[in-house]
Amino acid sequence: MKKIYEKLYSYYGPQKWWPIIQKKPTKQQKISEIIIGTILTQNTSWKNVEKALNNLNKNHLLSFKNIKKTKTEKLARLIKSSGYYNQKADRLKLIADFYINNDLTKLSTEQLRNKLLTLKGVGNETADSILLYAFNRPIFVIDSYTKRIFSRMGFCNNNITYEELQNLFMQNLKKDIILFKEYHALLVKLAKEFCKNKPLCKKCIFSKSCKKLFK
DNA sequence: GGCCAGGCGGCCC
DNA sequence: GGGCCGCATGGC
Numbered sequence: 668m669k670k671i672y673e674k675l676y677s678y679y680g681p682q683k684w685w686p687i688i689q690k691k692p693t694k695q696q697k698i699s700e701i702i703i704g705t706i707l708t709q710n711t712s713w714k715n716v717e718k719a720l721n722n723l724n725k726n727h728l729l730s731f732k733n734i735k736k737t738k739t740e741k742l743a744r745l746i747k748s749s750g751y752y753n754q755k756a757d758r759l760k761l762i763a764d765f766y767i768n769n770d771l772t773k774l775s776t777e778q779l780r781n782k783l784l785t786l787k788g789v790g791n792e793t794a795d796s797i798l799l800y801a802f803n804r805p806i807f808v809i810d811s812y813t814k815r816i817f818s819r820m821g822f823c824n825n826n827i828t829y830e831e832l833q834n835l836f837m838q839n840l841k842k843d844i845i846l847f848k849e850y851h852a853l854l855v856k857l858a859k860e861f862c863k864n865k866p867l868c869k870k871c872i873f874s875k876s877c878k879k880l881f882k
Numbered sequence: 883g884g885c886c887a888g889g890c891g892g893c894c895c
Numbered sequence: 896g897g898g899c900c901g902c903a904t905g906g907c
Contacts, residue, residue, distance in 0.1 A: 714887095
């Protein structure tokens with residue numbers, strides 16, 4: 668596990684994920700931008716999400732207080748480029764209310780995770796992304812890329828559950844927040860560049876060690 | 883033009 | 896517990 672990380676890191680370097688839209692954000696602004704980003708990026712390419720985030724930022728809407736005051740229809744219009752915009756607009760409203768009405772900072776990671784999962788629009792990956800990137804809790808984020816890469820490498824089956832794959836990482840790595848953040852981001856990078864749906868194994872940096880070699 | 887993107891909820895069985 | 900569907904834009 669650690670060796671794969673080190674190889675990725677030495678090849679790609681740090682990924683600088685989140686937050687990226689606002690200049691010199693306060694702590695609150697960082698948290699809201701990250702949480703909003705996790706919702707918008709669900710099954711959507713990051714470029715489309717960036718446009719939506721910039722639109723929100725121009726309208727001072729990377730803020731849960733302001734989202735709460737804004738009509739769903741207006742939000743939907745502004746985030747149109749991120750796809751599923753009606754659903755996502757609804758869910759931004761829900762999470763804004765949730766954030767404003769709850770003091771989340773005192774909860775344990777477990778408690779916070781369970782609370783997040785009660786929200787419509789927040790599943791395993793989104794909850795863990797929020798925990799790790801917005802609240803700096805040591806939890807490893809699994810996504811479809813992670814599963815694809817590690818099943819191809821031979822570490823797991825393709826039908827492994829979210830929890831099982833997450834445990835595999837958590838049990839074999841130090842609980843290091845910086846490491847968890849970078850590792851997930853680096854896996855996304857690898858999946859986009861080499862370990863695609865139609866993989867580019869010959870060029871891939873893991874072509875020698877990976878079990879599944881596609882032509 | 884088809885496929886895919888940093889998923890999720892609501893169904894159904 | 897799994898399998899399928901709707902949600903939707905934009906880039907390649």
